[in-house]
Amino acid sequence: MLLGTDPANGAVLATVPAEVSLTFNEPVTVRPGGVRLLDAAGEELSTDSRSVDTTVVLTVPPDLASGTYIVAFRVISADSHPVSGGFSFAVGAPSSAAVALPESSPSRALDLLRQTAEAVAYLGLLVGAGLLVFLLVLLRAEAPILRRRLLRLAGWSAGLTVLARLVLVPAVPAWQDGGELTGLIDGAQWLTGLRSEEALSSVLVVLGLGVALWATAAAGAPAIQQPATAAAGMREARQSSRRRRTWGPPSPAADRLDPPCWPLSRSPVSPSPGERSPWSGIPAPTVRPGWSFRPTSCTSAPPGCGWAGWWHCLGL
Structure with missing residues (x-):
């Protein structure tokens, strides 16, 4: 001021x-x-x-x-x-007539382009970073299809962020100088934008997103930790199912021939949660649902913040 x-x-x-x-x-x-x-x-x-x-x-x-x-x-x-x-x-003496103070404001098209690019850059950064954190920390290993889709969406978000940041390099100096939309093809505006602090922050944001995207794709899904006893019981169940598969209710002949194998008649690989298997003496592992409130909140919070930032940018 x-x-x-x-x-x-x-x-x-x-x-x-x-x-x-x-x-x-x-x-x-x-x-x-x-x-x-x-x-x-x-x-x-x-x-x-x-x-x-x-x-x-x-x-x-x-x-x-x-x-x-x-x-x-x-x-x-x-x-x-x-x-x-x-x-x-x-x-000396004032002039009898003088021109009015000239206006110095950017064109409406340039101002709208700058606001849109800033909103896309912030939204893409929030969505991309949120998805990468979710993929690295929270997503379980038994959802490979969902993982591929979210990784693709994170890549698109990072690409939109890079494109928006690239548009802002000449758009911000042209807007600051009160110029027109033709300033986007002005070499002087590009040089001014590349020398600014905004260009340095854009480079850091792009590098950070690129490294995070590469690390997420290379790391793969987090492994599911199972107790050693439960894993041993499952291996024994699979081996027993290969030796003999019994479908339907157990018959008296099956009880006389091989009594320990009749519990596998319901499911040769996955017993009911919490059921104790007589043939192993080891409780079957309890499988938790693959979706919970925490991943849901983590995926919905970044887009919500992005929309809030978008409305904030348009209101400037």
Whole structure:
């Protein structure tokens, strides 16, 4: 926010000032052409501007004629948002007529593109990171089809994030300068965007997503830990089922010939949960459901946060 100017807005000076200063409430950055000096007819004069912490200094030509002059500025604040405005002063006597303060705002199409790209970048990051954490930590090994689908969705989310970040490289500088949609193909805007802090953060985000996606695909599903006794009982059940498979109710002949094998008549591989097998003396493992509240909440929370960020970005 602009705190004050020297000379003040509307001041009438007896002599030409050596420089004009603008003071803000936070450090600002001046882009080339960000601060302009115009005469009463709207013609731009040759000047030089620089920023020193929270102050912007504009060098004024010493041979100014009498009349009204306008200072128009558009600087970049510490949080990367543009701050624009202007003021006027006069040397000698004010001009009888002066142009209005020129507007310095980006086109609606460029602003909409920037907001959409930022929303897609945040949404893709939240969804992709949430899915990768879910795949690495929570998803059980007995769901390979679901794992492949979620891994593919995480890859698409990461790809959308990379594409949106790439669009923001020239879009943000063009928006900060109050430009048009054609700034996306301007080489100067690309160079400015690649040198900014946003470009560094974009590179870190893309690298982080890429490494996480590769690690998730290479790690595979987490193994299911089973007690050693239960695993031994299951192996013995499989071996017994290979030797003899009895389907349907046990017959008296089967009881006389091989009594320990009749419990396998119901299921040669998977006994009922909690049932004790007479042939092994080992309790059968209890199989838990493959879906629970914790994975469900983890998959629904990132998209919810992404939609909230999307609405927030559109409301700026």
